[in-house]
Amino acid sequence: MRNFGVLSSLLSNRSFSTNKSNVLVYNCKTKTKEPLKCNKLLRWYVCGPTVYDSMHIGHASCYIKFDIIRRILENYFQFSVFQVMNITNVDDKIISKARALNTDPLHLARNYEVEFIEDIDSLNIKQPDIIARVTDFIPQVLNIIQNLFNKDLVYSAADGSLFFDTTKFKKYGKIVKVPEVIPHMFKRSNLDFALWKATKPGEPSWDSPWGAGRPGWHIECSAIASHYFGSSVDIHSGGIDLLFPHHENEEAQCCAYHNVDDWVKYWIHSGHLHVGDNIKMSKSLMNTISVKELLKSYTANQFRTLCLLSNYKNDLEFNESTMDVACGVLKKFDCFIANCYAHLNNYNSKHTPDITLIKKMNDIENDILINLADNFNTSKTLNLLIELISIFNKLLTVDFNFNCSNLEVIQALNLVFKTLDSFGINLTDSKFKSDAENISIINTTVNFRAKLRQLALQSKSDVRKQDILKLCDTLRDELAVANIIVQDSSKSSIWRHEKVTKIQVNEN
Ligand SMILES: [Zn+2]
Numbered sequence: 001m002r003n004f005g006v007l008s009s010l011l012s013n014r015s016f017s018t019n020k021s022n023v024l025v026y027n028c029k030t031k032t033k034e035p036l037k038c039n040k041l042l043r044w045y046v047c048g049p050t051v052y053d054s055m056h057i058g059h060a061s062c063y064i065k066f067d068i069i070r071r072i073l074e075n076y077f078q079f080s081v082f083q084v085m086n087i088t089n090v091d092d093k094i095i096s097k098a099r100a101l102n103t104d105p106l107h108l109a110r111n112y113e114v115e116f117i118e119d120i121d122s123l124n125i126k127q128p129d130i131i132a133r134v135t136d137f138i139p140q141v142l143n144i145i146q147n148l149f150n151k152d153l154v155y156s157a158a159d160g161s162l163f164f165d166t167t168k169f170k171k172y173g174k175i176v177k178v179p180e181v182i183p184h185m186f187k188r189s190n191l192d193f194a195l196w197k198a199t200k201p202g203e204p205s206w207d208s209p210w211g212a213g214r215p216g217w218h219i220e221c222s223a224i225a226s227h228y229f230g231s232s233v234d235i236h237s238g239g240i241d242l243l244f245p246h247h248e249n250e251e252a253q254c255c256a257y258h259n260v261d262d263w264v265k266y267w268i269h270s271g272h273l274h275v276g277d278n279i280k281m282s283k284s285l286m287n288t289i290s291v292k293e294l295l296k297s298y299t300a301n302q303f304r305t306l307c308l309l310s311n312y313k314n315d316l317e318f319n320e321s322t323m324d325v326a327c328g329v330l331k332k333f334d335c336f337i338a339n340c341y342a343h344l345n346n347y348n349s350k351h352t353p354d355i356t357l358i359k360k361m362n363d364i365e366n367d368i369l370i371n372l373a374d375n376f377n378t379s380k381t382l383n384l385l386i387e388l389i390s391i392f393n394k395l396l397t398v399d400f401n402f403n404c405s406n407l408e409v410i411q412a413l414n415l416v417f418k419t420l421d422s423f424g425i426n427l428t429d430s431k432f433k434s435d436a437e438n439i440s441i442i443n444t445t446v447n448f449r450a451k452l453r454q455l456a457l458q459s460k461s462d463v464r465k466q467d468i469l470k471l472c473d474t475l476r477d478e479l480a481v482a483n484i485i486v487q488d489s490s491k492s493s494i495w496r497h498e499k500v501t502k503i504q505v506n507e508n
Helices: 004-012 057-075 093-101 105-122 136-148 217-229 240-258 291-297 300-308 322-348 355-373 380-392 405-420 437-459 462-481
Strands: 023-027 034-037 041-046 080-087 131-134 152-158 160-162 191-197 211-213 231-238 262-272 484-488 493-497
Touching: 023 262, 034 262, 041 057, 041 217, 057 080, 057 093, 057 105, 057 231, 057 240, 057 262, 057 291, 057 300, 057 405, 080 217, 093 105, 105 291, 131 191, 131 217, 136 152, 136 160, 136 191, 136 217, 160 240, 191 217, 191 240, 217 231, 217 240, 231 240, 240 300, 262 380, 300 380, 322 380, 322 405, 322 493, 355 380, 355 405, 437 462, 437 484, 437 493, 462 484
Parallel strands: 041 080, 041 231, 080 131, 231 262
Antiparallel strands: 023 034, 152 160, 160 191, 191 211, 484 493
């Protein structure tokens, strides 16, 4: 039974748009999921790196997770995201490493900043609209300190450094329950934090009304974000370890500076990356893997798939078996896309559209929207795509043809392709990396092999048959070395690009 009127109406209802007020986001400030109420131009501040070493994949996973959320907001919910990220290019760690290498700290920081940008590009992370170095914002930092000084929230320590007096700011502790206040050697409270660090010999420094020095860490984010967004930021993100004290301090000094109750509307944090037994990847534990090391063994798509398989808030386990799962899921998508193309290129379906199948696909598409609107649930979304692929795999015949209409194959292909593309999976990377000339050569080779194989299978001579099939297997294995995977059925063969190798986690 087919009703083409209903069919066309089902197809015309396909849309990625939705009411943006339907989006729920987990706000670390209220510890609940809240409706995302922002203007179409969404102002987002991301805490960026301290550039004193190569980026490791623990940090990279945070930036990938926020990149995925940014893409979801833009691609599914029609927000225009204006994103600003800081670069901490003056800091104790930078100064200490530069001293050890006998080089200029700002020069060292600039080199690692360049490497950071290369790394986020290689992971297909969208660059923020503004990348701001703290050393370019010294006047803005001093302006905020002066303002806080005038409000009697700042005091000077014995060495000339300036501290924010948390005991005088009544709302300190609004994001997290802060630890107990205990006496401190040179601060009024252990919770007080440096706004301006008095200079020491050999360190980069800038003049100020309170003597030469450099900005404290927390004030730089407040100064840069306030410069671009003023007294209200829609989303402020960072790794969960930044929740306290960094973000509590940022919120405190900005509420005081702007005279507002709330500076940031939504605080969002990503979980850590673990390398087994609940061990966080960190430079201090010397268990890091750099982005460049990762990409020797896995593709950016495979690592991004690992990030998509759990909620961004959760800790992420990185090891051989979790990467095997991620690689397997991505392979499922790659195979499905390759099969769809093989079907559409080689097969004229005589099937007419099945209204039940079209309706099922529309339901899956709607469920994807519902899940993404629920605090960006990408893992359930991938499960929905896998469900869709399972439905089609049941319709798959031995010759890579689907036992359904071309229209249905196109709709399923579009849904898988568009969803993965919206998450930043670079499909041109995995499937279409070869140029047209290479693809033509591979097509000719695989087709020739398929015809030869058919002749062998039809041959009555067992000896000749085994010889030719062995040659075909050898060619298949040699193509696999070049990352071209050939898959045979009883009547034909298809191919796809695929690169899977393993990485050793260095836990020295
Ligand atoms: Zn920050």
